Amino acid sequence: MENKIKMHLTCPMPKFDFDTINLGHGSGGILTHKLLNSGVFDILKNDLLNQKHDGAVFELDGKLAFSTDSYVVNPLFFPGGNIGELAINGTVNDLAMCGAMAKYLSLSFIIEEGLPMVTFWQILNSIKQCCIKANVQIVTGDTKVVEKGKGDKIFINTSGIGVLHKHANINLSSIQDNDIIILSGNIAEHGIAIMSQRVGLEFETDIISDTTNLNFTIQKLLEKYGEDIHFLRDATRGGLASVLNEIAKDGNFGVDIKQIDIPVNEQVNGACEMLGLDPLYVANEGVFVMVVKREIASNVLEFLNQDENGKNAKLIGFINNEHVGQVILQSNIGGRRLVNMLPGEQLPRIC
Amino acid sequence: MKYLSEYRDASVVNQYLEELDKITTRPWTIMEICGGQTHSLVKNGIIGLLPKHITMVHGPGCPVCVTPLHLIDKAVYLAEEKNVILCSYGDMLRVPGSKKSLLEAKANGADVRILYSPLEAVTLAKNNPDKQVVFFAVGFETTAPANALSVLHAQRENLKNYSILTSHVLVPPAMEALVNDDTNIVQGFLAAGHVCTIMGISEYYPIVELNKLPIVITGFEPVDLMQGIVMLIKQLENGEYKLENQYSRVVNSEGNKEAVNIINQVFEVCNRVWRGIGEIPKSGYEVKKELALYDANKKFNIQIDEAQECQDCIAGEILRGIKKPNQCPQFGKKCTPINPLGAPMVSSEGACAAYYHFTNVE
Numbered sequence: 001m002e003n004k005i006k007m008h009l010t011c012p013m014p015k016f017d018f019d020t021i022n023l024g025h026g027s028g029g030i031l032t033h034k035l036l037n038s039g040v041f042d043i044l045k046n047d048l049l050n051q052k053h054d055g056a057v058f059e060l061d062g063k064l065a066f067s068t069d070s071y072v073v074n075p076l077f078f079p080g081g082n083i084g085e086l087a088i089n090g091t092v093n094d095l096a097m098c099g100a101m102a103k104y105l106s107l108s109f110i111i112e113e114g115l116p117m118v119t120f121w122q123i124l125n126s127i128k129q130c131c132i133k134a135n136v137q138i139v140t141g142d143t144k145v146v147e148k149g150k151g152d153k154i155f156i157n158t159s160g161i162g163v164l165h166k167h168a169n170i171n172l173s174s175i176q177d178n179d180i181i182i183l184s185g186n187i188a189e190h191g192i193a194i195m196s197q198r199v200g201l202e203f204e205t206d207i208i209s210d211t212t213n214l215n216f217t218i219q220k221l222l223e224k225y226g227e228d229i230h231f232l233r234d235a236t237r238g239g240l241a242s243v244l245n246e247i248a249k250d251g252n253f254g255v256d257i258k259q260i261d262i263p264v265n266e267q268v269n270g271a272c273e274m275l276g277l278d279p280l281y282v283a284n285e286g287v288f289v290m291v292v293k294r295e296i297a298s299n300v301l302e303f304l305n306q307d308e309n310g311k312n313a314k315l316i317g318f319i320n321n322e323h324v325g326q327v328i329l330q331s332n333i334g335g336r337r338l339v340n341m342l343p344g345e346q347l348p349r350i351c
Numbered sequence: 352m353k354y355l356s357e358y359r360d361a362s363v364v365n366q367y368l369e370e371l372d373k374i375t376t377r378p379w380t381i382m383e384i385c386g387g388q389t390h391s392l393v394k395n396g397i398i399g400l401l402p403k404h405i406t407m408v409h410g411p412g413c414p415v416c417v418t419p420l421h422l423i424d425k426a427v428y429l430a431e432e433k434n435v436i437l438c439s440y441g442d443m444l445r446v447p448g449s450k451k452s453l454l455e456a457k458a459n460g461a462d463v464r465i466l467y468s469p470l471e472a473v474t475l476a477k478n479n480p481d482k483q484v485v486f487f488a489v490g491f492e493t494t495a496p497a498n499a500l501s502v503l504h505a506q507r508e509n510l511k512n513y514s515i516l517t518s519h520v521l522v523p524p525a526m527e528a529l530v531n532d533d534t535n536i537v538q539g540f541l542a543a544g545h546v547c548t549i550m551g552i553s554e555y556y557p558i559v560e561l562n563k564l565p566i567v568i569t570g571f572e573p574v575d576l577m578q579g580i581v582m583l584i585k586q587l588e589n590g591e592y593k594l595e596n597q598y599s600r601v602v603n604s605e606g607n608k609e610a611v612n613i614i615n616q617v618f619e620v621c622n623r624v625w626r627g628i629g630e631i632p633k634s635g636y637e638v639k640k641e642l643a644l645y646d647a648n649k650k651f652n653i654q655i656d657e658a659q660e661c662q663d664c665i666a667g668e669i670l671r672g673i674k675k676p677n678q679c680p681q682f683g684k685k686c687t688p689i690n691p692l693g694a695p696m697v698s699s700e701g702a703c704a705a706y707y708h709f710t711n712v713e
Contacts, residue, residue, distance in 0.1 A: 331395045331573075332359055332361060332395075332573075333361045333364040333365075333396070333397070333573045336396045337394060337396040337399075337710065340708045344688075
């Protein structure tokens with residue numbers, strides 16, 4: 001993927017007294033200050049963060065969106081990204097799906113003692129690169145350290161605030177009978193990239209996570225099609241199937257999709273077959289579902305296909321009033337079946 | 352995806368559907384044995400496309416579904432032992448035991464690991480010499496070679512801390528039992544292609560001959576299943592009973608001799624209780640006596656009471672094909688994949704879960 005951030009350690013790691021994070025780095029004392037001042041603040045610096053308040057103080061104009069998310073991915077580094085990139089792109093994208101351009105983020109770490117300083121540094125650098133790419137600033141944050149065994153290396157929480165586009169009216173209640181559903185790209189790549197690295201499951205593949213910021217793509221769409229875009233949601237945890245079920249169940253509509261129109265990379269499909277997983281339920285980090293007015297659907301698709309984040313976009317189905325609360329998929333061979341919510345985690349099959 | 356896409360071709364499926372329509376003159380009830388076939392039939396929406404007078408009943412070929420409650424309780428018991436790492440294939444984790452599932456035991460702190468291969472468990476045993484590593488070895492003839500191989504590997508490495516908790520089941524004796532049951536309604540079988548890949552096809556001739564019942568060894572893709580159904584209905588309509596092999600691109604008559612050889616080194620045939628069905632003679636594998644060191648059933652002193660099955664669950668009737676999942680009063684009400692009363696609601700190959708996930712199309 002051409003728009004991936006290349007990891008260069010452009011900011012050399014400052015000399016810390018320790019090779020690993022220890023409980024002292026979360027104590028609020030000298031070690032915490034050292035870590036923050038010569039580390040976090042320096043690398044993420046901006047006017048608001050530099051004020052070193054208990055919180056950030058700023059003004060914003062217009063209707064706002066506010067969102068939060070926590071990141072606990074394992075492994076921390078995976079093909080195509082790391083936990084730091086997810087933490088920025090995830091919250092930026094959640095705001096984008098509300099129709100907002102993310103502006104300021106908070107950033108909190110819960111670190112398990114013993115995390116190598118160099119790992120922390122790499123994550124922090126990725127965070128910085130992602131902030132630059134998405135044009136957002138980290139303006140407040142927190143760092144806590146927990147005892148060995150009480151966490152899993154590092155957990156990150158980000159919250160974000162952004163200003164809504166003036167034509168955005170993204171809401172389940174905006175969806176109309178007969179609207180068209182557009183999927184922005186190949187599904188299941190993030191989940192399979194992660195799975196390929198899990199201990200005990202390692203398999204060789206070229207699949208990389210699709211994590212990326214979608215805010216500029218969404219703003220361009222809103223600028224051009226405004227209120228005719230009725231609904232947006234990124235298909236993260238639970239995959240495409242979960243988003244479609246949310247539309248059907250929470251929006252009180254029927255959803256019809258065609259399997260043949262859902263783009264899945266061949267390698268991803270192969271990995272899913274091997275692992276006994278259904279790609280419809282596998283997580284994505286850079287794919288979104290859009291519900292638009294039928295009359296503009298093909299124009300939106302054409303427009304989206306010009307964008308780096310939408311070049312594989314497809315029209316995958318439509319909204320109806322017939323089987324309210326249900327998502328129905330027409331299989332490649334023409335059979336029809338229900339696509340349900342996932343009960344708990346997808347578990348691999350025996351044979 | 353070569354060798355796959357051509358077996359998912361809608362136009363070929365349609366040709367078979369048309370043919371089926373032409374040749375079918377009266378109602379037939381046929382059973383697909385394997386849970387993988389059930390899953391594919393339902394997931395691809397094939398059942399809804401079949402002529403109305405062909406009734407598919409779903410066989411007991413889901414290893415998760417037929418593993419006895421008592422054995423799941425044993426696995427939970429072992430997982431909760433301090434010194435034990437219990438390894439399992441993924442879909443065994445959610446199956447309810449009498450008190451809890453392995454997933455609940457894991458949430459309470461038991462060391463339960465999901466693995467794709469028992470050989471990973473052997474490596475785990477090697478890397479954790481102070482722990483006992485137990486692999487929950489369930490499945491049909493298909494998973495038996497890998498499970499047996501893990502025992503041979505452990506033996507070769509001289510590992511004293513590796514064992515398997517077996518509940519292997521065998522397909523042909525179960526087919527016999529189904530046919531000989533007074534309530535049997537099945538007129539022909541789609542036999543499980545992958546089981547025959549390992550074992551060959553010779554075991555099925557006596558079932559065909561003794562019961563005058565056609566069997567077609569069938570694969571798992573939509574075109575495979577449609578072709579298998581057409582072959583079976585043709586035999587039934589012509590009053591024939593033969594063993595036919597639809598899945599000849601994968602199954603040869605001798606099976607996989609090397610795999611069978613490995614099975615025979617480690618396992619011997621035993622009577623086996625099938626959850627929901629009861630005991631079927633000579634329908635399972637257990638670890639040979641001389642390898643008792645690797646048999647968790649013998650190695651550990653597991654003292655737990657035999658638990659009673661949930662009275663509301665009609666898994667037995669489902670697994671024998673007498674009732675369809677949606678004919679169960681609890682289906683989708685008291686019994687869902689989140690709160691399953693019985694095993695067929697758990698595994699993706701279980702008939703109840705397949706119906707719950709993929710049907711209800713109004």
